[in-house]
Every structure is written in C-alpha cells, then in structure tokens.
C-alpha cells in the first residue's frame with residue numbers, strides 16, 4: 001500500500017492498526033495537505049456489515065465539528081476498498097500514554113474536561129460514541145485530547161425524532177441494529193457500561209460510564225475492571241465497585257474519587273446524567289485543588305519595608321515559616337499513618353461460611369475452607385487467584 005495512489009491520495013507510511021482498520025499517513029494531492037487514511041483490512045472489505053459500519057462511522061463523525069473530536073474529511077471507495085480520510089494527528093493515544101503510569105492530576109483534569117466537552121457536543125447532536133476507551137482517545141503533541149472513531153456510534157433517538165419516526169424509518173433502525181449482530185455486546189469489554197454488557201439499549205450515560213473507566217485508569221494507571229476472561233470482566237462491571245482511586249494514588253484530591261464513582265454508578269439513573277454535569281464537576285475539582293494550593297503559598301513581602309516595622313516583619317515571617325513547617329510535618333505524619341491503616345476488602349462472596357484463609361508465599365493465591373458450617377464441621381478446600389480469579393474447589 002505504501003507509495004501507492006488511492007484516489008487523489010498518496011499513501012506515505014503506516015500509522016497503526018486496530019480491530020476495525022489499518023491507518024496510514026497520506027498526502028491529499030488535490031489540496032496538498034497531509035491526512036490520515038483508515039482502510040478496512042482487505043478481508044473485511046468484502047464484509048457488508050463492516051462496510052456499513054464504516055459508512056456510519058464517517059456519517060456520524062462528519063456531523064460533528066469540535067476541537068476535541070478528530071475531523072472527518074471524506075469517505076470514499078477505491079478499487080473496492082472503502083476508506084475514511086481524516087485529520088492527521090501527531091502525538092500518541094491515551095493507551096500509549098498510560099503504559100508509563102497514571103497522569104498528574106492537573107493533566108488528568110485538563111484532558112478529562114476536554115473529553116467531557118467533546119462528548120457533550122456529540123450527545124447534544126444525538127451521536128453516541130459507544131466505544132470510549134484509551135485507544136480511541138488521542139493526545140496531540142500540543143497537549144489536546146481528540147476523540148477518534150465514532151465508529152460504533154449511532155444517532156440517539158430524541159423525543160422529537162421519535163415522534164416523527166415512521167414505520168419505514170423504524171425498519172431501517174432495526175436493520176442497523178443487526179449490523180452489530182443482535183445480542184452481541186459491541187464496544188470494548190473492559191470499558192463497557194453494565195447496560196452494554198447486558199446487551200441493552202444504550203444512551204449518552206453509557207458513554208459516561210466508559211469515560212469514568214478511562215478517568216479511573218488516568219488517575220491510577222490501572223484498569224477499573226480487570227480480569228483474564230470476558231466473563232470475569234463482565235462480572236466486575238456488573239457486580240463490583242472498583243477500589244477508590246485515592247487508594248492507589250494518595251496524592252489525588254478526594255473529590256476525584258466521588259466524581260469517578262458517580263460516573264461508574266451501575267444504575268444509570270444514579271450516574272451523571274449528562275457530559276456537561278461531569279465536566280462541571282471536573283472543573284470544581286480543579287478549582288478546589290487550585291485554592292488549596294493558594295492557601296499554602298505565602299504572599300511575597302513588600303520589597304522595601306519601612307525601617308520601623310522591619311523587626312516586626314522578620315518576627316512575623318519567622319512565625320509564618322514555623323507554622324507552615326509545623327503544618328507540613330503534621331500533614332506528613334497524618335499521611336504516613338493513613339497509608340498504614342488496615343483496609344478491608346471482600347475476597348469471597350459465598351452465602352455459607354468461609355474460614356481458615358491462607359496466602360501462598362508469593363501472596364498471589366488465597367486458599368480457604370468453605371462449607372455450611374466450617375467453624376465446627378468439615379468443609380471443601382478452595383483456591384482463588386488474587387485479585388479477581390474465580391474460586392476453584394480442589395478437593
């Protein structure tokens with residue numbers, strides 16, 4: 001493909017590939033600008049469903065015009081190969097960024113606010129993303145977030161649109177629904193909302209759940225819902241609350257725990273209802289962490305204090321310095337005792353009793369006895385791989 005001309009584009013180099021396509025850097029020979037071209041893999045080009053999904057991606061995304069959404073320039077077909085021409089981004093995906101650990105809080109809030117703003121714009125145009133995940137969020141060299149791949153998005157039926165829907169439009173909707181094969185949960189498993197994992201109808205709040213899982217990972221460097229199999233991840237998404245982010249990263253503002261937990265509410269009625277609400281809360285976290293920083297900043301003294309008040313000023317400054325040092329010492333003491341506190345975590349969920357827990361020497365496995373009354377009677381021996389493995393009976 002490299003060096004070839006595709007319509008009026010010259011393909012220059014490969015940028016990467018994913019589940020749905022291969023992406024190349026190319027030059028638009030008509031306009032003389034660089035673009036990114038996304039092709040379906042050759043074997044998928046013959047797939048009618050994939051073709052339709054791609055066409056939909058282009059259509060949904062091209063209706064959006066926002067600084068934090070990757071701009072779509074064109075959707076075309078060349079020699080039987082469909083492709084999308086889009087804004088060429090320079091930088092790396094959030095997934096690549098997160099490989100080196102969590103982001104500093106200020107960066108997290110800045111990028112998070114931009115993404116929330118982009119989702120707000122898309123949702124108010126009736127477009128859902130349906131596959132928000134770190135691989136679909138690009139961070140440019142200039143530090144801007146850009147959402148990629150509105151590939152699995154479909155228009156949200158607004159009340160007005162529903163009122164105007166006629167039977168033929170409904171038929172199209174049903175046909176479109178089958179593109180992602182009925183009952184199969186589309187999107188990426190680890191970032192799916194509970195309703196998506198259950199194969200239910202999605203709405204903007206489903207994107208907000210996925211975005212909550214992305215925020216969790218930005219804050220901690222760890223996925224909110226992990227596991228080796230789809231079933232284990234689904235179970236975590238449906239039934240378990242992730243450990244609060246401050247537990248992994250004590251430097252995070254405590255309010256961020258609440259924001260992320262609200263985005264990750266399993267019941268969508270309890271979740272943020274709009275991206276705008278989530279954006280406002282991220283801004284509040286920013287404001288309160290800034291004002292906390294201001295409180296510890298000592299105001300600079302006037303350059304030339306009049307002689308008479310100089311000794312008072314020096315004594316005052318010494319007093320302030322002592323107070324600040326004392327405060328810092330107390331804060332450090334508080335934090336070091338905090339981290340030593342015991343944390344309870346439920347490791348088993350049987351309805352009968354579990355006793356005699358023992359960890360393997362490397363701390364990665366737990367074994368225990370389970371039975372209706374293991375305190376006095378016999379029980380079965382179980383082993384569980386920590387943290388998320390399913391308990392397995394061994395006798």
Ligand code: ATP
Pocket residue numbers: 015016017018019020021022023036070086087088089090093135136148149
């Ligand atoms: P999925 O198919 O589930 O979206 P993915 O997001 O991992 O999977 P692609 O969307 O095909 O994969 O993207 C592949 C890679 O191409 C991305 O990881 C990114 O590095 C690069 N890429 C995609 N779009 C652009 C773009 N507009 N500009 C620059 N690089 C891009």
Ligand code: MG
Pocket residue numbers: 018135136148149
């Ligand atoms: Mg992608």
